[in-house]
Amino acid sequence: MRRYTAVLVGATLVLALGPIRQQIHGHTPIASRFTYNEHIYPIFEDQCGSCHVEGGIAPMSLLTYQEAYPWTQSIREEVLGLRMPPWKAEDGFGQFKNGHVLPAHELDMILEWAAGGYPQGPRDQVPTPPAPLTDWKLGAPTLELTIPEPFALGANTSEVVRYFAMDSGLETEQLITGVEVLPSSRAVVRHVSVYVDTSGTARAADSADPAPGFADGFTGQPVSVWWPGQQVVTLDDVGYALPAGADVVVRILYKKTWITEGQQFSDQTRLGLHLASDVSPIDSAVLHSQSDPIDRQLTFSHQVDEDLTLLGLLPEVDIDATELKVEGVHPDGSREPLLLIREPDADWPTRYWFDTPHVMPTGSHIEVTATLRPGAERRAVSSLFTSQAPVRLLLDFTSASAAN
Ligand code: HEC
Secondary structure, three states, rough: HHHHHHHHHOOOOOOOOHHOOOOEEOOEEEOOOOOOHHHHHHHHHHOOOOOOOOHHHHHHHOOHHHHHHHHHHHHHHHHOOOOOOOOOOOOOOOOOOOOOOOOOHHHHHHHHHHHHHOOOOOOEEEEEEEOOOOOOOOOOOOOOEEOOOOEEEOOOOEEEEEEEEEEOOOOOOOOEEEEEEEOOOOOOOOEEEEEEEEOHHHHHHHHHHOOOOOOOOOOOOOEOOOOOOOOOOOOOOEEEEEOOEEEEEEEEEEEEEOOOOOOOOEEOOEEEEEEEEOOOEEEEEEEEEEOOOOEEEEEEEOOOOEEEEEEEEEEEEOEEEEEEEEEEOOOOEEEEEEEEOOOOOOOOOOEEEEEEEEEOOOOOOOEEEEEEOOOOEEEEOOOOOOOOOEEEEEEEEOOOOOOO
C-alpha cells in the first residue's frame, strides 16, 4: 500500500504548488519545495551513497547535483518500484537492526523534487560528499583476515562467484559476534557471505585451483551476509562458533555494471571479525517449500519443538513472486508478524536481524507464505545455504539445548 499513498501525496503537493511556479530551471518549471543541496542530498547520502558514490558498486554517483540530476526519471521509477534502495523488509512488519526501507516522507520528497523540476538550490550550500570508507566502522576487529592473494577480474568477465579459504589461526574456540567487510575494489564487490569450515573441504578446493580462491563445491550456512550499505552490527550475548583450527571461507560475488563493463579489476577483500568467548552459540535451521509449486500460494512451516529465541531470517526466493511473508504462529493461534517482503529480489540476499529477538515457545510454528506471479518461473539463483527449493528460509536462533 505504501507506494500508492506516496504517489498520491506527491501528486497533491505538485498540484498545490502549480500556481506558484515562478522559477525556471532549464526548460522545466520549478514546482518543488525541496532542493538538491538542502533536502535531497542528505537523503541520497544516507540511503544511496554507500553504492551510488564515486568508485562505488552502482553505475553512477548521486552525491553531486551534476551527476544526479540526469537520472531523475530513472530515480523516480526505481524508488516507486521499490527496487532502490535494495533493502526489502516492509516497515511495521517486524523490526530490524541492520537496515530499513526508504521512509515514506523521504520517498515523497524525492518524488516531488523529481516531478517539480529537480532544483539544485542555493549555490552557497553545495554539499561535500564524504571521503570513501577505508577503515572499520565498528572499530578494530579482534581478528583481521585478508584474501591471501589479489583476485583478478578480467576485462571480459561481467560476473563471477569466487570462494577463498583462510586459516583463522585460532587455538581455542571463539564465537563470531560481528563481521565487517572492506573490499579493495568497491566497484565490483557486490555481495559477500562468510562461512566457517571445519571439514577442510574449502582449503582443499582452494589449493587444487591454481588461481586465487576456487569456483564452487562448498556449501554451508553463512555466518555473515553483506552488501554495501547495510548497517554492520555486532550481536549481544550470541555468536557463531569458530572452533580452534577452523577455516573462515568467504564467498564473493564480483559483478560489473554497464559503466564498469570491459574494465579490469583486482580485489583483495579484508574481513574484520569480532570474537567473544562468553556468549551463547547461534543455531540455525533451513526451511524450504515443495520443489514444484502447483498453486500461486506456496506455504510451508517449521514446527518449534523446543523453546527458541529467533534472532534473524535469511530468505531466498528463486521464483517470480510478488510477496513473501513470514509469521510466528503461537500455540493459542495468535500470529506475530516477522517479515514481509514485496517484490523479492534475488540479486540482494539479505539477513534480517531482529531488533528484539522473538521468543517462540514449544508448540508454535514459523509459517512462510510466498505469493507467486501467474506462470511464475524459476530463476536458478544459487543458494547461499544448502537448499535448492524455489523458496527457502534460513532461521538463526538460540535454544536452551544449544547453550549447553
Ligand atoms: C546496496 C547498493 C545500492 C544502494 C544502497 C542503492 N543502489 Fe541504486 N543501484 C545499485 C546498483 C548495483 C545498480 C545497478 C543495477 C544492477 O546492476 O543491479 C543500481 C541502479 C540504480 C538506478 C538505475 C540506474 C540504471 O543503470 O538505469 C537508479 C535510478 C538507482 N539505482 C537509484 C538509487 C537510489 C535513488 C537509491 C537510494 C534511495 C539507491 N539507488 C540505492 C546499487 C544501490
